[in-house]
Amino acid sequence: MATNTEKQSKPVVYIVDDDDGMRRALSTLLTTIGHTTVTYASPAEFLSKYDPGRPSCLVLDVRMPEMSGLEVQQQLNRTGSILPVILITGHGDIPMAVQAMKDGAFDFLQKPFRDEELLDRIRRALQRDVENRESIQRHADLRQRASSLTPREREVMAMVVDGRANKVIAIDLGLSERTVEIHRANVMEKMGASSAAHLVKMHLLLEAEA
Structure with a gap:
């Protein structure tokens, strides 16, 4: 049985989408190949429960009634987040996705997309998260030495x-x-x-x- 520490160290893929069917489909796809997923129906719920200490990436629908993917990215920026964000867009949402990427999002996928495309983006996003965390740790160690x-x-x-x-x-x-x-x-x-x-x-x- 996995310990709490092991569970916390295993990367998680957050899925935020107000479409119940899409959330379930994405979660099923990812858990089938071994990913741990946590799903949220609203950005506000995700932002209130997100654990920045856990390795992760975020699959985020761009257009939601309460808060857009762009606004979520901007909120994450205000907290100093390094979370890699993959945006899922409809055709008309591409300008919003491009702006979110300028604001620091990792990548975006236009609907409809192949499962392999999403899995590849998630693999690269989780690797980016590992690299970001290692860089932060190196800098923290360096500051400690300098002090x-x-x-x-x-x-x-x-x-x-x-x-x-x-x-x-x-x-x-x-x-x-x-x-x-x-x-x-x-x-x-x-x-x-x-x-x-x-x-x-x-x-x-x-x-x-x-």
């Missing part, structure tokens, strides 16, 4: 990534060259950097987030 640096080590790191030699850093900071070497070694160890080039890449990532 362990002392103020002096941060100064030394900034000068190292600027390409300055130890001797120059020593003069600029009024330190001995040996002291700079110790600070530099501490920076490399705490940041987990394998080279100056690696440290530069880390520094650029941190600056991009600042």
